[in-house]
Amino acid sequence: MNDAHLPGILNCINEGIVLIKRDLEITYWNPFMENLHGEKSSKVLGRKLEDVLPSLKQPFFSRAMEQLVASGNPVFFSAAMHRDLINGQHQVNLKMNRIQVGDELILMLEFIDVTGQFKRINQLRCYVSQLSHLNTELKQKEKVIEKLAYYDRLTGVANRALFEKFADKYLSLAKRRNTMLGLMFVDVNEFKMINDTYGHNTGDKVMTRVASLLTESTRKHDIVCRYGGDEFLVLLPDIRTMNDYYQIASRIEANKRRRIIQDGYSIAVSLSIGISFYPDDGLTISELVSRADEYMYADKQNSR
Amino acid sequence: MADKLNSSDIMTELFNIGVGQAANTLSDIIGKRIDLSIPNVSILNPEKGKHVLDQYLAQVAEGTVMVSSISFDQQLEGRVSLLFPADKMHQFIALCLHETWDEEAVTKEFTDIDYDTIREIGNIVINSMIGELSNAVSIPVKYTLPEIDVLDHACADHFVVFGDSQLVLIMYLDFDIEGTEIAGAIVINMALNSLEEILDQINKLYNGV
Numbered sequence: 001m002n003d004a005h006l007p008g009i010l011n012c013i014n015e016g017i018v019l020i021k022r023d024l025e026i027t028y029w030n031p032f033m034e035n036l037h038g039e040k041s042s043k044v045l046g047r048k049l050e051d052v053l054p055s056l057k058q059p060f061f062s063r064a065m066e067q068l069v070a071s072g073n074p075v076f077f078s079a080a081m082h083r084d085l086i087n088g089q090h091q092v093n094l095k096m097n098r099i100q101v102g103d104e105l106i107l108m109l110e111f112i113d114v115t116g117q118f119k120r121i122n123q124l125r126c127y128v129s130q131l132s133h134l135n136t137e138l139k140q141k142e143k144v145i146e147k148l149a150y151y152d153r154l155t156g157v158a159n160r161a162l163f164e165k166f167a168d169k170y171l172s173l174a175k176r177r178n179t180m181l182g183l184m185f186v187d188v189n190e191f192k193m194i195n196d197t198y199g200h201n202t203g204d205k206v207m208t209r210v211a212s213l214l215t216e217s218t219r220k221h222d223i224v225c226r227y228g229g230d231e232f233l234v235l236l237p238d239i240r241t242m243n244d245y246y247q248i249a250s251r252i253e254a255n256k257r258r259r260i261i262q263d264g265y266s267i268a269v270s271l272s273i274g275i276s277f278y279p280d281d282g283l284t285i286s287e288l289v290s291r292a293d294e295y296m297y298a299d300k301q302n303s304r
Numbered sequence: 305m306a307d308k309l310n311s312s313d314i315m316t317e318l319f320n321i322g323v324g325q326a327a328n329t330l331s332d333i334i335g336k337r338i339d340l341s342i343p344n345v346s347i348l349n350p351e352k353g354k355h356v357l358d359q360y361l362a363q364v365a366e367g368t369v370m371v372s373s374i375s376f377d378q379q380l381e382g383r384v385s386l387l388f389p390a391d392k393m394h395q396f397i398a399l400c401l402h403e404t405w406d407e408e409a410v411t412k413e414f415t416d417i418d419y420d421t422i423r424e425i426g427n428i429v430i431n432s433m434i435g436e437l438s439n440a441v442s443i444p445v446k447y448t449l450p451e452i453d454v455l456d457h458a459c460a461d462h463f464v465v466f467g468d469s470q471l472v473l474i475m476y477l478d479f480d481i482e483g484t485e486i487a488g489a490i491v492i493n494m495a496l497n498s499l500e501e502i503l504d505q506i507n508k509l510y511n512g513v
Contacts, residue, residue: 058332059332060329060332060333063329067431067435071435071438071444071445072446073431073435073445073446073447074448074449075427075431076420076423076424076427076449076450077424078417078420078421078423078424079417079420080401080417080418080420080421081333081334081400081401081421081424082333093420095449114416114417114420117415117416117417118417121415121416121417124415
């Protein structure tokens, strides 16, 4: 094989190949380059590179070519950073190499078509973005479903399902850590009368206010649960001394009898409260609930 | 051989001229203000170099790095690796390409477009640094285009060849694209005689020895 074969070989390459002299005159332009650029070889040979490919007029291309002529080290320009190297239709990477042919220096420019890659990657990004949005929507729906499944729709506090979930967990923890678990039974006195006097709408709002008062009076990890129509249960985990309990109880006691203003009415709200403790009052949740219910009933009787 | 402290100061200076040129070129291409700087160059034996590099790799992105590396030969022989913490690279590439970056919506994988972008940036940075050094000491260097790789749990063995006749140059590269800073590292693993040749040349040029 000799140099005479070179153009024949370059004609078969699936990359745009352009050879230029040091003064940037185009001496070779292969058929693939004709497809990429649109101009036939016969129209560009002998012309200056920058006249045929105006995007290469930018100073950093000129500097790169000067350095290439001087050092012979190859240069690379990516399609991503240079979107319109040839035209808007094709995305191409550009590699520049220096070739010594006898006494003459030739620069070889390889234009590698990566348009297909760009399309596939954009498609992929589009899918990833769609999946990401779908995932966000699913997470939001999961939250809504959890809210519906575990929280009371009227008051926003835990429902029985969440109470049971946490009650078992906290009881196991108390057994393992040898601490007390408090369970408070709270009943809103004369709630039927509030409903009958002020209407169900106002009654619902009073119930929500009571739930808020209980939540505000308890600690972060305590669980306030709406157990029935006018009944609440409060789980008080990790009670190490009775002093821990008195601190919470005093905050709830402060709200045991009070007047609240709702819908323009001044409404007297009073609570009956019973509290049981694991392990003194029972070893299971149902025993603790029964005992707290008994204490609450006694409290109700005393308050009458 | 030239005094090492003095020579490493001169090399820091030369490399900073190189990365300064790279910053100008990148600013022109990307159309954003870019600053590049190298605080200092450490010239270490392979054992110490491995220790320092392993410490760096353990700190960045749990050792996952994106690497752009070239081998050079002729009068000087060695390998230059430009390392960036992989977890910062999606944002870095998005900044370079004027694309919006959404942490939630990108995959952790790199595409061919990402690789080509880093190949060009690596080419510009390494070209400028090694080119400046080569010009300053009048020693020609030949190299190829950078190879790009993403290495999980990268360790110094990936970048440093151990042997009595090897030395390691480690420098940290601060990349600042309009206020967003990304810290990378450059590791040059070089034959001892190559470095001696450079240092001797520096000594002749700067110290008149």
